[in-house]
Amino acid sequence: MDRAILDQFDYGLYLASAAADGKFYGCIVNSLSQITSSTPEKFSLSLSQSSATKKAIDKAGVLSITLVGASCPDNILNEFGYKSGRAIDKFSKFDTLTDAQGSPYLKEGMVARISFRVLDQLDAGSHTLYMLEVIDAEAFSTDPVMTVRAWNARGNEAPLAAPVFRTLDKKIGWKCTVCGYIYPKEELPADYHCPICRAPASKFEKL
Incomplete structure:
Protein backbone atom coordinates (compact mmCIF):
# COMPACT_ATOMS: atom_id res chain seq x y z
CA MET A 1 0.00 0.00 0.00
CA ASP A 2 1.25 3.48 -0.88
CA ARG A 3 0.64 5.28 2.43
CA ALA A 4 1.82 8.59 0.96
CA ILE A 5 -1.54 8.82 -0.80
CA LEU A 6 -3.16 9.57 2.55
CA ASP A 7 -1.04 12.72 2.86
CA GLN A 8 -3.03 14.17 -0.04
CA PHE A 9 -6.02 14.71 2.24
CA ASP A 10 -6.35 18.07 3.98
CA TYR A 11 -8.25 18.69 7.22
CA GLY A 12 -9.53 21.64 9.21
CA LEU A 13 -8.05 22.33 12.65
CA TYR A 14 -10.35 22.59 15.67
CA LEU A 15 -9.92 23.16 19.39
CA ALA A 16 -11.87 20.51 21.32
CA SER A 17 -12.34 21.32 25.00
CA ALA A 18 -14.16 20.14 28.12
CA ALA A 19 -14.24 20.65 31.87
CA ALA A 20 -13.82 17.89 34.45
CA ASP A 21 -12.96 17.78 38.14
CA GLY A 22 -12.74 21.56 38.30
CA LYS A 23 -10.15 21.80 35.50
CA PHE A 24 -10.22 22.79 31.83
CA TYR A 25 -8.78 20.55 29.13
CA GLY A 26 -8.35 21.11 25.39
CA CYS A 27 -6.42 19.94 22.36
CA ILE A 28 -6.19 20.64 18.64
CA VAL A 29 -7.86 17.99 16.47
CA ASN A 30 -8.57 17.62 12.75
CA SER A 31 -11.21 14.91 12.85
CA LEU A 32 -14.51 16.78 13.22
CA SER A 33 -17.05 15.93 10.54
CA GLN A 34 -20.78 16.67 10.08
CA ILE A 35 -22.73 13.48 9.38
CA THR A 36 -26.38 14.66 9.26
CA SER A 37 -28.15 17.88 8.24
CA SER A 38 -31.38 17.23 10.17
CA THR A 39 -31.98 19.24 13.34
CA PRO A 40 -30.28 18.83 15.74
CA GLU A 41 -27.25 18.23 13.52
CA LYS A 42 -24.99 15.27 14.24
CA PHE A 43 -21.20 15.27 14.01
CA SER A 44 -18.43 12.73 14.50
CA LEU A 45 -15.10 13.29 16.24
CA SER A 46 -12.17 11.02 17.00
CA LEU A 47 -9.70 11.49 19.86
CA SER A 48 -6.68 9.56 21.06
CA GLN A 49 -7.39 7.14 23.90
CA SER A 50 -4.43 8.65 25.79
CA SER A 51 -5.66 12.25 25.51
CA ALA A 52 -6.41 14.09 28.76
CA THR A 53 -9.10 15.99 26.85
CA LYS A 54 -10.72 12.68 25.84
CA LYS A 55 -10.93 11.64 29.48
CA ALA A 56 -12.48 15.00 30.41
CA ILE A 57 -15.11 14.63 27.66
CA ASP A 58 -15.97 11.15 28.93
CA LYS A 59 -16.62 12.56 32.41
CA ALA A 60 -18.48 15.68 31.28
CA GLY A 61 -20.58 14.19 28.48
CA VAL A 62 -20.44 17.57 26.75
CA LEU A 63 -17.76 19.59 24.98
CA SER A 64 -17.08 22.73 23.03
CA ILE A 65 -15.31 22.83 19.68
CA THR A 66 -14.00 26.07 18.23
CA LEU A 67 -12.99 26.38 14.59
CA VAL A 68 -9.40 27.62 14.41
CA GLY A 69 -8.99 30.63 12.12
CA ALA A 70 -6.35 30.87 9.40
CA SER A 71 -4.86 33.90 11.20
CA CYS A 72 -4.82 32.23 14.63
CA PRO A 73 -1.63 33.16 16.54
CA ASP A 74 1.04 30.47 16.66
CA ASN A 75 1.16 30.51 20.46
CA ILE A 76 -2.42 29.19 20.70
CA LEU A 77 -1.74 26.32 18.30
CA ASN A 78 1.57 25.56 20.02
CA GLU A 79 -0.08 25.47 23.45
CA PHE A 80 -3.04 23.28 22.50
CA GLY A 81 -1.40 21.33 19.68
CA TYR A 82 1.74 19.99 21.33
CA LYS A 83 1.56 20.29 25.11
CA SER A 84 -0.08 17.87 27.54
CA GLY A 85 -3.00 18.83 29.77
CA ARG A 86 -1.64 16.41 32.36
CA ALA A 87 1.40 18.64 32.84
CA ILE A 88 0.00 22.17 32.50
CA ASP A 89 -3.20 24.21 32.45
CA LYS A 90 -3.31 25.15 28.77
CA PHE A 91 -6.09 27.70 29.27
CA SER A 92 -4.28 29.68 31.98
CA LYS A 93 -2.50 31.95 29.47
CA PHE A 94 -5.64 32.94 27.58
CA ASP A 95 -8.94 34.76 28.08
CA THR A 96 -11.16 31.72 28.64
CA LEU A 97 -14.94 31.70 28.40
CA THR A 98 -17.41 28.90 29.15
CA ASP A 99 -20.59 27.89 27.36
CA ALA A 100 -23.93 27.14 29.05
CA GLN A 101 -22.76 23.59 29.82
CA GLY A 102 -19.52 24.80 31.45
CA SER A 103 -17.20 23.78 28.61
CA PRO A 104 -14.27 26.18 28.12
CA TYR A 105 -13.48 27.91 24.84
CA LEU A 106 -11.44 30.75 23.35
CA LYS A 107 -12.55 33.54 21.03
CA GLU A 108 -9.07 34.78 20.13
CA GLY A 109 -8.01 33.37 16.77
CA MET A 110 -11.23 31.38 16.40
CA VAL A 111 -13.93 31.49 13.70
CA ALA A 112 -16.86 30.04 15.65
CA ARG A 113 -17.91 27.88 18.59
CA ILE A 114 -20.12 24.79 18.55
CA SER A 115 -21.28 23.17 21.78
CA PHE A 116 -22.01 19.44 21.67
CA ARG A 117 -23.56 16.64 23.69
CA VAL A 118 -22.02 13.16 23.43
CA LEU A 119 -24.59 10.67 22.12
CA ASP A 120 -22.45 7.57 21.69
CA GLN A 121 -18.88 6.39 21.27
CA LEU A 122 -17.02 3.57 19.55
CA ASP A 123 -13.69 2.06 20.52
CA ALA A 124 -11.48 2.41 17.43
CA GLY A 125 -8.30 0.96 18.92
CA SER A 126 -5.86 3.81 19.48
CA HIS A 127 -8.72 6.32 19.23
CA THR A 128 -12.34 6.74 20.33
CA LEU A 129 -14.94 7.76 17.76
CA TYR A 130 -17.69 9.97 19.20
CA MET A 131 -21.14 10.72 17.82
CA LEU A 132 -22.10 14.25 18.84
CA GLU A 133 -25.28 16.34 18.78
CA VAL A 134 -25.22 20.12 18.40
CA ILE A 135 -26.54 22.04 21.43
CA ASP A 136 -25.59 25.58 20.47
CA ALA A 137 -23.39 27.54 18.04
CA GLU A 138 -21.94 31.05 17.83
CA ALA A 139 -19.96 32.81 15.07
CA PHE A 140 -16.96 35.01 15.93
CA SER A 141 -15.36 36.03 12.63
CA THR A 142 -15.34 35.52 8.85
CA ASP A 143 -11.75 34.25 8.87
CA PRO A 144 -11.36 30.98 6.92
CA VAL A 145 -10.66 27.84 8.95
CA MET A 146 -7.02 26.84 9.39
CA THR A 147 -6.10 23.53 7.75
CA VAL A 148 -3.29 21.07 8.42
CA ARG A 149 -1.76 21.97 5.06
CA ALA A 150 -1.85 25.70 5.83
CA TRP A 151 -0.25 25.04 9.23
CA ASN A 152 2.45 22.95 7.53
CA ALA A 153 3.05 25.86 5.14
CA ARG A 154 4.00 27.97 8.16
CA GLY A 155 6.81 25.49 8.74
CA ASN A 156 5.08 23.49 11.47
CA GLU A 157 4.37 19.79 11.95
CA ALA A 158 0.76 18.62 12.31
CA PRO A 159 -0.39 18.97 15.94
CA LEU A 160 0.19 15.81 17.97
CA ALA A 161 -3.48 15.20 18.77
CA ALA A 162 -4.62 15.67 15.16
CA PRO A 163 -5.22 12.05 14.04
CA VAL A 164 -3.84 12.38 10.53
CA PHE A 165 -2.62 9.03 9.24
CA ARG A 166 1.11 9.70 9.48
CA THR A 167 0.85 10.20 13.26
CA CYS A 197 9.98 26.17 26.48
CA ARG A 198 13.57 26.20 25.08
CA ALA A 199 14.61 23.09 27.06
CA PRO A 200 17.75 21.41 25.62
CA ALA A 201 17.86 17.99 23.94
CA SER A 202 18.92 16.40 27.25
CA LYS A 203 15.41 17.11 28.60
CA PHE A 204 13.75 15.00 25.87
CA GLU A 205 12.83 11.34 26.20
CA LYS A 206 12.18 8.96 23.30
CA LEU A 207 8.59 7.81 22.82
Whole structure:
Protein backbone atom coordinates (compact mmCIF):
# COMPACT_ATOMS: atom_id res chain seq x y z
CA MET A 1 0.00 0.00 0.00
CA ASP A 2 1.25 3.48 -0.88
CA ARG A 3 0.64 5.28 2.43
CA ALA A 4 1.82 8.59 0.96
CA ILE A 5 -1.54 8.82 -0.80
CA LEU A 6 -3.16 9.57 2.55
CA ASP A 7 -1.04 12.72 2.86
CA GLN A 8 -3.03 14.17 -0.04
CA PHE A 9 -6.02 14.71 2.24
CA ASP A 10 -6.35 18.07 3.98
CA TYR A 11 -8.25 18.69 7.22
CA GLY A 12 -9.53 21.64 9.21
CA LEU A 13 -8.05 22.33 12.65
CA TYR A 14 -10.35 22.59 15.67
CA LEU A 15 -9.92 23.16 19.39
CA ALA A 16 -11.87 20.51 21.32
CA SER A 17 -12.34 21.32 25.00
CA ALA A 18 -14.16 20.14 28.12
CA ALA A 19 -14.24 20.65 31.87
CA ALA A 20 -13.82 17.89 34.45
CA ASP A 21 -12.96 17.78 38.14
CA GLY A 22 -12.74 21.56 38.30
CA LYS A 23 -10.15 21.80 35.50
CA PHE A 24 -10.22 22.79 31.83
CA TYR A 25 -8.78 20.55 29.13
CA GLY A 26 -8.35 21.11 25.39
CA CYS A 27 -6.42 19.94 22.36
CA ILE A 28 -6.19 20.64 18.64
CA VAL A 29 -7.86 17.99 16.47
CA ASN A 30 -8.57 17.62 12.75
CA SER A 31 -11.21 14.91 12.85
CA LEU A 32 -14.51 16.78 13.22
CA SER A 33 -17.05 15.93 10.54
CA GLN A 34 -20.78 16.67 10.08
CA ILE A 35 -22.73 13.48 9.38
CA THR A 36 -26.38 14.66 9.26
CA SER A 37 -28.15 17.88 8.24
CA SER A 38 -31.38 17.23 10.17
CA THR A 39 -31.98 19.24 13.34
CA PRO A 40 -30.28 18.83 15.74
CA GLU A 41 -27.25 18.23 13.52
CA LYS A 42 -24.99 15.27 14.24
CA PHE A 43 -21.20 15.27 14.01
CA SER A 44 -18.43 12.73 14.50
CA LEU A 45 -15.10 13.29 16.24
CA SER A 46 -12.17 11.02 17.00
CA LEU A 47 -9.70 11.49 19.86
CA SER A 48 -6.68 9.56 21.06
CA GLN A 49 -7.39 7.14 23.90
CA SER A 50 -4.43 8.65 25.79
CA SER A 51 -5.66 12.25 25.51
CA ALA A 52 -6.41 14.09 28.76
CA THR A 53 -9.10 15.99 26.85
CA LYS A 54 -10.72 12.68 25.84
CA LYS A 55 -10.93 11.64 29.48
CA ALA A 56 -12.48 15.00 30.41
CA ILE A 57 -15.11 14.63 27.66
CA ASP A 58 -15.97 11.15 28.93
CA LYS A 59 -16.62 12.56 32.41
CA ALA A 60 -18.48 15.68 31.28
CA GLY A 61 -20.58 14.19 28.48
CA VAL A 62 -20.44 17.57 26.75
CA LEU A 63 -17.76 19.59 24.98
CA SER A 64 -17.08 22.73 23.03
CA ILE A 65 -15.31 22.83 19.68
CA THR A 66 -14.00 26.07 18.23
CA LEU A 67 -12.99 26.38 14.59
CA VAL A 68 -9.40 27.62 14.41
CA GLY A 69 -8.99 30.63 12.12
CA ALA A 70 -6.35 30.87 9.40
CA SER A 71 -4.86 33.90 11.20
CA CYS A 72 -4.82 32.23 14.63
CA PRO A 73 -1.63 33.16 16.54
CA ASP A 74 1.04 30.47 16.66
CA ASN A 75 1.16 30.51 20.46
CA ILE A 76 -2.42 29.19 20.70
CA LEU A 77 -1.74 26.32 18.30
CA ASN A 78 1.57 25.56 20.02
CA GLU A 79 -0.08 25.47 23.45
CA PHE A 80 -3.04 23.28 22.50
CA GLY A 81 -1.40 21.33 19.68
CA TYR A 82 1.74 19.99 21.33
CA LYS A 83 1.56 20.29 25.11
CA SER A 84 -0.08 17.87 27.54
CA GLY A 85 -3.00 18.83 29.77
CA ARG A 86 -1.64 16.41 32.36
CA ALA A 87 1.40 18.64 32.84
CA ILE A 88 0.00 22.17 32.50
CA ASP A 89 -3.20 24.21 32.45
CA LYS A 90 -3.31 25.15 28.77
CA PHE A 91 -6.09 27.70 29.27
CA SER A 92 -4.28 29.68 31.98
CA LYS A 93 -2.50 31.95 29.47
CA PHE A 94 -5.64 32.94 27.58
CA ASP A 95 -8.94 34.76 28.08
CA THR A 96 -11.16 31.72 28.64
CA LEU A 97 -14.94 31.70 28.40
CA THR A 98 -17.41 28.90 29.15
CA ASP A 99 -20.59 27.89 27.36
CA ALA A 100 -23.93 27.14 29.05
CA GLN A 101 -22.76 23.59 29.82
CA GLY A 102 -19.52 24.80 31.45
CA SER A 103 -17.20 23.78 28.61
CA PRO A 104 -14.27 26.18 28.12
CA TYR A 105 -13.48 27.91 24.84
CA LEU A 106 -11.44 30.75 23.35
CA LYS A 107 -12.55 33.54 21.03
CA GLU A 108 -9.07 34.78 20.13
CA GLY A 109 -8.01 33.37 16.77
CA MET A 110 -11.23 31.38 16.40
CA VAL A 111 -13.93 31.49 13.70
CA ALA A 112 -16.86 30.04 15.65
CA ARG A 113 -17.91 27.88 18.59
CA ILE A 114 -20.12 24.79 18.55
CA SER A 115 -21.28 23.17 21.78
CA PHE A 116 -22.01 19.44 21.67
CA ARG A 117 -23.56 16.64 23.69
CA VAL A 118 -22.02 13.16 23.43
CA LEU A 119 -24.59 10.67 22.12
CA ASP A 120 -22.45 7.57 21.69
CA GLN A 121 -18.88 6.39 21.27
CA LEU A 122 -17.02 3.57 19.55
CA ASP A 123 -13.69 2.06 20.52
CA ALA A 124 -11.48 2.41 17.43
CA GLY A 125 -8.30 0.96 18.92
CA SER A 126 -5.86 3.81 19.48
CA HIS A 127 -8.72 6.32 19.23
CA THR A 128 -12.34 6.74 20.33
CA LEU A 129 -14.94 7.76 17.76
CA TYR A 130 -17.69 9.97 19.20
CA MET A 131 -21.14 10.72 17.82
CA LEU A 132 -22.10 14.25 18.84
CA GLU A 133 -25.28 16.34 18.78
CA VAL A 134 -25.22 20.12 18.40
CA ILE A 135 -26.54 22.04 21.43
CA ASP A 136 -25.59 25.58 20.47
CA ALA A 137 -23.39 27.54 18.04
CA GLU A 138 -21.94 31.05 17.83
CA ALA A 139 -19.96 32.81 15.07
CA PHE A 140 -16.96 35.01 15.93
CA SER A 141 -15.36 36.03 12.63
CA THR A 142 -15.34 35.52 8.85
CA ASP A 143 -11.75 34.25 8.87
CA PRO A 144 -11.36 30.98 6.92
CA VAL A 145 -10.66 27.84 8.95
CA MET A 146 -7.02 26.84 9.39
CA THR A 147 -6.10 23.53 7.75
CA VAL A 148 -3.29 21.07 8.42
CA ARG A 149 -1.76 21.97 5.06
CA ALA A 150 -1.85 25.70 5.83
CA TRP A 151 -0.25 25.04 9.23
CA ASN A 152 2.45 22.95 7.53
CA ALA A 153 3.05 25.86 5.14
CA ARG A 154 4.00 27.97 8.16
CA GLY A 155 6.81 25.49 8.74
CA ASN A 156 5.08 23.49 11.47
CA GLU A 157 4.37 19.79 11.95
CA ALA A 158 0.76 18.62 12.31
CA PRO A 159 -0.39 18.97 15.94
CA LEU A 160 0.19 15.81 17.97
CA ALA A 161 -3.48 15.20 18.77
CA ALA A 162 -4.62 15.67 15.16
CA PRO A 163 -5.22 12.05 14.04
CA VAL A 164 -3.84 12.38 10.53
CA PHE A 165 -2.62 9.03 9.24
CA ARG A 166 1.11 9.70 9.48
CA THR A 167 0.85 10.20 13.26
CA LEU A 168 -0.80 6.77 13.63
CA ASP A 169 1.57 4.79 11.39
CA LYS A 170 4.09 4.15 14.16
CA LYS A 171 5.00 5.73 17.44
CA ILE A 172 8.06 7.84 16.77
CA GLY A 173 9.40 11.04 18.21
CA TRP A 174 10.77 12.63 21.35
CA LYS A 175 8.86 14.24 24.23
CA CYS A 176 10.03 17.29 26.14
CA THR A 177 9.84 16.38 29.83
CA VAL A 178 9.46 20.05 30.78
CA CYS A 179 6.41 21.13 28.77
CA GLY A 180 5.22 18.00 26.92
CA TYR A 181 6.06 19.16 23.37
CA ILE A 182 6.56 16.30 20.90
CA TYR A 183 9.37 16.39 18.33
CA PRO A 184 7.86 14.06 15.69
CA LYS A 185 10.99 12.56 14.11
CA GLU A 186 13.09 9.46 14.65
CA GLU A 187 16.34 11.25 15.51
CA LEU A 188 16.71 14.26 17.82
CA PRO A 189 19.61 16.63 16.98
CA ALA A 190 22.09 17.00 19.85
CA ASP A 191 21.85 20.79 19.71
CA TYR A 192 18.03 20.84 19.54
CA HIS A 193 16.01 23.12 21.83
CA CYS A 194 12.28 22.85 22.50
CA PRO A 195 10.45 25.49 20.43
CA ILE A 196 7.95 25.99 23.26
CA CYS A 197 9.98 26.17 26.48
CA ARG A 198 13.57 26.20 25.08
CA ALA A 199 14.61 23.09 27.06
CA PRO A 200 17.75 21.41 25.62
CA ALA A 201 17.86 17.99 23.94
CA SER A 202 18.92 16.40 27.25
CA LYS A 203 15.41 17.11 28.60
CA PHE A 204 13.75 15.00 25.87
CA GLU A 205 12.83 11.34 26.20
CA LYS A 206 12.18 8.96 23.30
CA LEU A 207 8.59 7.81 22.82
